[in-house]
Amino acid sequence: MAFSKKIGLLLAPILFFVVLNLPFHLVSETGDAVIAVAIWMVIWWITEAVHIAVTALLPLILFPLLKVMPIADVGGNYGSPIIFLFFGGFILALALEKVNLHKRIALTIIKMTGTTPNKVVLGFMIATAFMSMWISNTASTVVMLPIAISVIKLLIDDPDGFTKGDKNFALSVMLGIAFSANAGGIATVIGTPPNSVLIGLLESEYNTQISFLKWMTMGLPFSVMMVSLCYVVLVKVMFPCNDIQFSASANVISTELKSLGAISKEEKRVLTVFGVTVLLWISRTLINYIFPGLQLSDTIISLVGAVSLFAIPLSFTKGNFILHWNDTSKLAWGILLLFGGGLALAKGMATSGLVAVITASIQNGGFSPLIVVCLLIVLMLFMTELMSNVALVAVLAPVVAGIAIGLNIPILNVLIPVTMASSCAFMLPMATPPNAIVFASGYVKVSEMVRAGVLLNLLAVGLLILYYIFVIPVIF
Numbered sequence: 227m228a229f230s231k232k233i234g235l236l237l238a239p240i241l242f243f244v245v246l247n248l249p250f251h252l253v254s255e256t257g258d259a260v261i262a263v264a265i266w267m268v269i270w271w272i273t274e275a276v277h278i279a280v281t282a283l284l285p286l287i288l289f290p291l292l293k294v295m296p297i298a299d300v301g302g303n304y305g306s307p308i309i310f311l312f313f314g315g316f317i318l319a320l321a322l323e324k325v326n327l328h329k330r331i332a333l334t335i336i337k338m339t340g341t342t343p344n345k346v347v348l349g350f351m352i353a354t355a356f357m358s359m360w361i362s363n364t365a366s367t368v369v370m371l372p373i374a375i376s377v378i379k380l381l382i383d384d385p386d387g388f389t390k391g392d393k394n395f396a397l398s399v400m401l402g403i404a405f406s407a408n409a410g411g412i413a414t415v416i417g418t419p420p421n422s423v424l425i426g427l428l429e430s431e432y433n434t435q436i437s438f439l440k441w442m443t444m445g446l447p448f449s450v451m452m453v454s455l456c457y458v459v460l461v462k463v464m465f466p467c468n469d470i471q472f473s474a475s476a477n478v479i480s481t482e483l484k485s486l487g488a489i490s491k492e493e494k495r496v497l498t499v500f501g502v503t504v505l506l507w508i509s510r511t512l513i514n515y516i517f518p519g520l521q522l523s524d525t526i527i528s529l530v531g532a533v534s535l536f537a538i539p540l541s542f543t544k545g546n547f548i549l550h551w552n553d554t555s556k557l558a559w560g561i562l563l564l565f566g567g568g569l570a571l572a573k574g575m576a577t578s579g580l581v582a583v584i585t586a587s588i589q590n591g592g593f594s595p596l597i598v599v600c601l602l603i604v605l606m607l608f609m610t611e612l613m614s615n616v617a618l619v620a621v622l623a624p625v626v627a628g629i630a631i632g633l634n635i636p637i638l639n640v641l642i643p644v645t646m647a648s649s650c651a652f653m654l655p656m657a658t659p660p661n662a663i664v665f666a667s668g669y670v671k672v673s674e675m676v677r678a679g680v681l682l683n684l685l686a687v688g689l690l691i692l693y694y695i696f697v698i699p700v701i702f
Contacts, residue, residue: 234273242266246292256578259292264571264621271617278614279560282567285574294574303573304566307525308426312565314528315416316557318500319361321535321549323556325492327500328357329369333483336373343395343467348457350374351402355410355453359417360500362558363407364659370403371663376478378669394465400664401678402460405652407660409452412649413445414438415524419561420619421445423568424645427623430569431576432637436702438507438524444701448646448693455685456652464678495538495548503531561616568620581628588632595633596695599640602626603690607647607683611657615648638702643690650686653679 227235245252245262252258263284270281286304290297322328332353339349350370357366378399381392411418415425415438425441428434461467506513506527514522540546575581588598610618623641630640651657653676655665664670 230273231275234269234275238266238269238275241269253580253583254578256292256294257580257583259288259294260571260574260578260580263288263292263294263574267567267571268617268621271621272613277560278617279563279567281617282560282564285567285570289570289574294578299573300570303430303569304563306426306430306566306569307523308422308429308569309562309565311425311525311528312416312419312422313557313562314503314525314530314532315360316562317532317535317549317554318503318528319365320553320556321496322361322500323365324549324553325490325496326486327493327496328361328366330483330486330489330493332357332366332369333373333479333486337479337483344461346377347395347398347402347461347467350399351406351453351457354403355406355413355449358407358410359413359449360504363411363418364663366410367403367407367660367663370407371667373478373482374399374403375667376482380478391467395467396669397465397674398460398467400667400669401465401675402456404658404660404664405456405460405678405682406453408649408651408658409449409456411449412452412646413442413449415441416528417445418649419565419616420645420648423565423616423619424623424641426565426569427572427627428638428641431572431624432627434638436638437511438527439509439511440701442508444642444693444697445646447697448689451689452650452686455689456682459678459681459685463681492540492548495540496535499531499534499538499548503527506530564616564620568616568623571620572624575624581624581631584625584628585632588629589634591632593633595635598629598633599635599643599694600687600691602629602640602644603647603687603694606644607650607687607690610648610651611654611683615651615658619645619648636699636702639694639698642698642702643694646693647686647690650683650690651679652682652686 242262242265245258245265248258252261266288267281267284270276271278285300286297289295289300335353335356336346336349339345339352350373354366354370357369378392378396381395412421415421415436421441425436428436506522507524510522510524510527514520535549536547536551538548540548606618606622623645626641626644627637630637633640651661655661655672655675661675665672665675
């Protein structure tokens, strides 16, 4: 076990007991209990002393024992509708991956963009970003990596060897895949876990709902702009590769597509379920307007899509289905528990009066709202380089909501850009799984990722501030 994990494993419960036994109250008896639990969870999340999903179970044990909330109330957070929305999204992603449909979609997009170096980079980035809207950014990166390596090897094996231009192309492709996987997930509710943590918090604590379509109206343009900025920074500023020529990349893409064969019956069924589910998500508001008694929700649509994949037979006589329950062994169950733990912690902060204390202190501080929001965006973005963005949003979102209330700003105006900032980690390999995966390929050095990442982090901060001022108030 790493030294940091050993320290975290012991330090967290020690500080928990220290805070509980202080000779004075920081807030109140219940408030101090929530602070103590939050400290324990944050330290274990930062150091990853135990799996982050295990840490998320602590409120189920500690809140009832410390009289913060009864266990039934704590447990309700682990069964929040938003968790089942994400569960349905996981199942859809699982089906896409099982039948290799995600790879066919990605290869088709790359083939359409062209075969010049910059167009190949753009093709990889668009394909990765599109997949990351629907499946995990880790899965989308893992799919793209071997295809990218095949293309890069063409340059290594050509007569002039691996030139500086070739190296720049390899860097652009690898970093482009990682960065577009991070940015692409921002576009949809199910694209990245922090989005769902935020929407769950808004529903459970503030009785505010954001539909799939409304989020996409705001998130998709941001993802497009962020992916575009990543592309320009990589191929025009940091790692230009205009002087290389190769046409064999088209052959690699065509060969990969041919190896998949003709589109199968399984792929067609999954594509149909996926398409209908997305169409229902997008048109839900209109459907509910036409049929007001229906009260269709994004969660119900997500679960209908998920159940359909288990219930629609490929062969009625043989009893074969698109998905079988044992396929769910690959599901990220830990993330669902992490959502529950985050929502439980947020509920504890609210019921103990902790958020009210933060709100009051901000109201009395005389801070400039714009400066505070800018600092929160910067804090979230650079902190997410060092710890899980889901855990970070789970801990900070209730605090940010209290700050927004204290500044008399609509909470959505602050919470949305701060949450989006948690998915804009471009600087370090450990910041996100896509960053780590492309770093492990051997084509990217830490210094090279940092060079491009620092600039993109700053551009992301600027774009988020513009969103806070001009875009989000209009949409929400």
